Amino acid sequence: MTCAIVTGGASNIGWAIARRFAATHRVLIADLHEPAAALPQGAAFSRTDITDPLACAAMVDRARTLGPIAAVVHSAAITAPPTPIEHLPVDEWRRVVEVNLTGAFLVARAAIPALRETRGAMVLVSSRAARVGYAALDASPDGTKAHYCATKAAVISLVRSLAVELAPAHVRVNGLAPGSIEGTMIPKERWATLAARIPLGRLGRPEEIAEAAWFLCSDAASYVTGHILDANGGTWMN
Numbered sequence: 263m264t265c266a267i268v269t270g271g272a273s274n275i276g277w278a279i280a281r282r283f284a285a286t287h288r289v290l291i292a293d294l295h296e297p298a299a300a301l302p303q304g305a306a307f308s309r310t311d312i313t314d315p316l317a318c319a320a321m322v323d324r325a326r327t328l329g330p331i332a333a334v335v336h337s338a339a340i341t342a343p344p345t346p347i348e349h350l351p352v353d354e355w356r357r358v359v360e361v362n363l364t365g366a367f368l369v370a371r372a373a374i375p376a377l378r379e380t381r382g383a384m385v386l387v388s389s390r391a392a393r394v395g396y397a398a399l400d401a402s403p404d405g406t407k408a409h410y411c412a413t414k415a416a417v418i419s420l421v422r423s424l425a426v427e428l429a430p431a432h433v434r435v436n437g438l439a440p441g442s443i444e445g446t447m448i449p450k451e452r453w454a455t456l457a458a459r460i461p462l463g464r465l466g467r468p469e470e471i472a473e474a475a476w477f478l479c480s481d482a483a484s485y486v487t488g489h490i491l492d493a494n495g496g497t498w499m500n
């Protein structure tokens with residue numbers, strides 16, 4: 263059986279992705295902390311800080327012990343409360359760039375040699391926020407989370423660069439741009455208000471994002487590369 267690496271796999275969307283891939287792969291969950299629940303059958307955990315190049319290399323080495331690495335889904339990221347750009351602390355900006363953008367680069371860079379061997383697939387998780395420039399259904403006077411949006415937009419560009427560079431090696435690279443998804447990134451007290459504004463009438467479930475990630479890595483998507491799959495209930499359409 264081949265192996266799938268899921269970064270950010272200890273929580274919410276990443277956890278759902280890890281459980282989905284566990285049906286077809288040996289899964290390595292790479293995260294700062296262990297999942298709260300028991301690991302899926304055949305899965306393993308690697309404590310990994312994706313901002314650390316050596317930790318990313320160790321993550322790939324560990325995954326190789328589970329099987330040839332055929333899929334990498336990068337879901338790890340952070341967000342921060344909205345603050346108007348003119349008051350946004352520089353340290354906070356740098357931290358979000360470090361985790362969300364540099365982390366995506368480091369994970370991808372570390373995984374490329376293994377994916378070349380298997381002609382595998384990679385998915386980087388972006389966000390609807392990247393499409394619109396604000397991390398909510400409406401731009402708020404409290405701020406847009408400009409650092410979050412900018413890094414998620416950069417992830418889309420990184421997907422395209424990776425897709426072009428790796429296409430000759432038959433490695434496919436795609437992105438996934440979820441809309442508002444149930445979980446702790448969006449405070450629960452806001453869910454009902456948001457749901458009323460979403461054409462499908464509800465927030466997305468982590469399992470629905472997991473299905474999209476699984477599809478993009480599967481042979482069903484064998485001619486799909488450099489694509490950004492929007493899974494947002496109809497709140498933004500390309």
Ligand SMILES: NC(=O)c1ccc[n+]([C@@H]2O[C@H](COP(=O)([O-])OP(=O)(O)OC[C@H]3O[C@@H](n4cnc5c(N)ncnc54)[C@H](O)[C@@H]3O)[C@@H](O)[C@H]2O)c1
Nearest residue numbers: 270273274275293294311312337338339389440443445447
């Ligand atoms: N929840 C949403 O509504 C939503 C919407 C659009 C996009 N997304 C994106 O989906 C992905 C997952 O979101 P989620 O709701 O599951 O978030 P979450 O906060 O529940 O999970 C993120 C995981 O990433 C891990 N992580 C953070 N920094 C890390 C680091 N330096 N090294 C390793 N792991 C690290 C965290 O420990 C956590 O387990 C993120 O990329 C997020 O930007 C989420």
